[in-house]
Amino acid sequence: MVKQMPSDPLSTTFAALADPTRRAILQRLTRGETSVTELARPFDMTMPAISKHLKVLERSHLITRGREAQWRPCKLEAGPLKEVAEWVGGYRKFWEESLDRLDEYLKQLQKKEKTNARKK
Amino acid sequence: MVKQMPSDPLSTTFAALADPTRRAILQRLTRGETSVTELARPFDMTMPAISKHLKVLERSHLITRGREAQWRPCKLEAGPLKEVAEWVGGYRKFWEESLDRLDEYLKQLQKKEKTNARKK
Numbered sequence: 001m002v003k004q005m006p007s008d009p010l011s012t013t014f015a016a017l018a019d020p021t022r023r024a025i026l027q028r029l030t031r032g033e034t035s036v037t038e039l040a041r042p043f044d045m046t047m048p049a050i051s052k053h054l055k056v057l058e059r060s061h062l063i064t065r066g067r068e069a070q071w072r073p074c075k076l077e078a079g080p081l082k083e084v085a086e087w088v089g090g091y092r093k094f095w096e097e098s099l100d101r102l103d104e105y106l107k108q109l110q111k112k113e114k115t116n117a118r119k120k
Numbered sequence: 121m122v123k124q125m126p127s128d129p130l131s132t133t134f135a136a137l138a139d140p141t142r143r144a145i146l147q148r149l150t151r152g153e154t155s156v157t158e159l160a161r162p163f164d165m166t167m168p169a170i171s172k173h174l175k176v177l178e179r180s181h182l183i184t185r186g187r188e189a190q191w192r193p194c195k196l197e198a199g200p201l202k203e204v205a206e207w208v209g210g211y212r213k214f215w216e217e218s219l220d221r222l223d224e225y226l227k228q229l230q231k232k233e234k235t236n237a238r239k240k
Contacts, residue, residue: 014138018131030214078214085208094150094198
């Protein structure tokens with residue numbers, strides 16, 4: 001048995017999202033529940049490789065799987081993504097500030113150009 | 121030299137965020153630029169351990185470091201967090217839908233209780 005590193009829920013979510021295939025799977029699930037076979041179709045991957053990704057998403061509560069023995073449809077669970085949005089939302093003013101600084105700089109540049117144009 | 125797995129920018133950002141110490145460092149930097157020694161203070165960690173975390177944050181463009189040889193202050197760079205916010209924002213309607221369903225269920229429950237109360 002592989003011993004898992006203890007991890008907080010937000011770290012588990014971020015680790016699960018740090019893979020383009022897993023994000024593509026979530027994207028596919030926004031169109032509705034689907035089977036593993038259907039999910040695997042657009043990816044050039046073996047079924048065990050896809051299953052491994054699904055297990056990571058399931059452990060991080062980003063998907064759930066139906067209980068039917070034959071066809072266990074995967075379903076998107078957006079709860080952990082709300083936590084991500086709330087966490088990252090706390091930094092909004094920092095990226096807006098850098099955009100504001102750029103905006104201010106461009107305005108100053110424009111003003112200077114106008115003044116120079118009038119002088120001509 | 122350790123060969124690095126090729127990775128897309130969003131995966132690199134998510135991987136960097138998948139650690140509570142690194143998120144705490146970013147949180148600390150919201151209060152302004154600071155030295156590595158200052159950053160290390162609240163953590164029960166060796167300087168090499170902190171340095172390793174800073175390197176991960178620097179490689180993912182979440183921080184930059186000053187060019188002064190002696191005191192290389194760390195600075196928060198929120199650009200990659202904007203990318204995270206935009207990505208996760210695409211899933212908003214999915215977590216709002218589950219909240220709406222819960223809300224609808226509670227309203228129905230309340231309605232039933234009122235009807236039952238009037239019958240008494």
